[in-house]
Amino acid sequence: MNLGELRALARNRLQDTVTPYGWRNSDLNSFINTAVVEATERSRLIFDSSTPAVTQISVTPFVADYQLHPSVQSIVRARADTGQVDAQGNPIYTTVIPGSRTDLSVIGFTPRDNMYTNYSLHYWRDYEGIHLAPIPEKATTLLLEVYRAPLDTEKLVLDTDIPPIPDRLHRYLVHWVLYEAYSVNDADLSDPTKALKELAQFERHFSNRASAKLERMMQEGKGGKAAYSRPFGG
Numbered sequence: 001m002n003l004g005e006l007r008a009l010a011r012n013r014l015q016d017t018v019t020p021y022g023w024r025n026s027d028l029n030s031f032i033n034t035a036v037v038e039a040t041e042r043s044r045l046i047f048d049s050s051t052p053a054v055t056q057i058s059v060t061p062f063v064a065d066y067q068l069h070p071s072v073q074s075i076v077r078a079r080a081d082t083g084q085v086d087a088q089g090n091p092i093y094t095t096v097i098p099g100s101r102t103d104l105s106v107i108g109f110t111p112r113d114n115m116y117t118n119y120s121l122h123y124w125r126d127y128e129g130i131h132l133a134p135i136p137e138k139a140t141t142l143l144l145e146v147y148r149a150p151l152d153t154e155k156l157v158l159d160t161d162i163p164p165i166p167d168r169l170h171r172y173l174v175h176w177v178l179y180e181a182y183s184v185n186d187a188d189l190s191d192p193t194k195a196l197k198e199l200a201q202f203e204r205h206f207s208n209r210a211s212a213k214l215e216r217m218m219q220e221g222k223g224g225k226a227a228y229s230r231p232f233g234g
Contacts, residue, residue: 001170004159006032010177022189023181033156035176035202036163037149042206044074044147045165051151057130057142064136067129071148075130080121081141096142097122099133175202 001009007028016022040046048054054069059080078096086092099122122133130142154164163170175198182195 001162001167002159003029003032003156003161006163006170006173006177007159009171010174010181013174013178014181023184027184028177028181029156031177031180032163032173033150034180035173036156036165038176038202038209039165039169039173039206040147040149041073042203042209045169046148046150047076047145048148049143049145054148054151055144055146057144059132059136059140059142061137061139062135064132065129066132066142068125069148071151072144072146073149074147075125075144076147077145078123078130079143081143083138083140093143094121096132099124169205172202172205175199175205 007025010028010032011017011021011023014023054071057066057068059066075098078098079093080096082092082094084092097120121136123130124133125131150164155161156163163173178198179195179202181189182191182198184190
């Protein structure tokens with residue numbers, strides 16, 4: 001479904017199909033775009049491994065902390081360019097291992113029983129970005145596979161624009177639109193009971209929103225092992 005079709009479906013459900021409308025087109029369009037963001041936040045619907053601005057980070061020697069693109073919701077996989085090539089001339093990448101801040105921020109820790117070999121590169125993330133351990137000694141490029149929110153270029157503006165999530169889920173976005181529509185600060189349009197029912201339907205399809213605390217725990221990781229503090233690539 002495209003933006004125009006979603007708005008028409010929302011108006012039909014709202015019984016607001018005759019002008020003058022109770023809800024403006026611009027408001028419903030805004031609600032629809034918010035619905036897409038909410039759906040991706042709750043269900044991780046947009047996988048990306050190919051948008052350079054989102055999935056590539058240039059690593060500078062002796063710099064451990066890097067900003068992630070603001071659209072990134074979770075990291076599925078991270079790799080680093082080793083600067084080497086295989087027999088066919090293809091770049092060789094090494095996996096960057098996820099861990100937690102508690103483990104990877106330990107300075108001077110020497111793993112027991114050769115827990116890590118070849119000084120593998122590790123990372124942990126938080127709201128500030130991604131942090132590497134040990135500190136990289138050589139320049140490289142991180143290649144990420146992520147779930148993300150819609151980009152600014154994917155915002156629905158024209159009636160022919162299509163949400164960047166699976167087609168089969170488009171119609172369920174309307175539940176969020178109705179939730180917002182019934183929550184407006186207008187005595188003639190507001191209906192808290194209907195709003196809560198629509199929110200429940202949206203959450204049935206896309207799940208509840210994680211709390212800030214749970215989101216932080218998922219970002220920073222739990223458990224794991226500590227990494228070398230010796231610079232990677234040294």
